[in-house]
Amino acid sequence: MDFIQYLINRQSMRKEGRKIGEVSANQYNNRLDNLKKRGIYNGEDHLTEDMILQINDIYANKTSEYERTINYYIEYKHYLENH
Secondary structure (H helix, E strand, O other): OOHHHHHHHHHHHHOOOOOOOHHHHHHHHHHHHHHHHOOOOOOOOOOOHHHHHHHHHHOOOOOOHHHHHHHHHHHHHHHHHHO
16 A cells, blocks of 8 residues: 555544545645655654754645644554554
């Protein structure tokens, strides 16, 4: 299962949170790609204060969507490790 499919199926697997549609899942994936390209996120297992500062310097991050993207990806990595 790739990251996009994980996001789409996340609510049914975790029994919590809001349902994420295909368009939103693709937006999260694009954000993750951009965070990796800029060197902000490099596969770490937790979100750091430095990442947050870099995100806020570069992006309009009004609803913390970039932090949420990293947290969802970390959650996805843990899911892969356990399944």
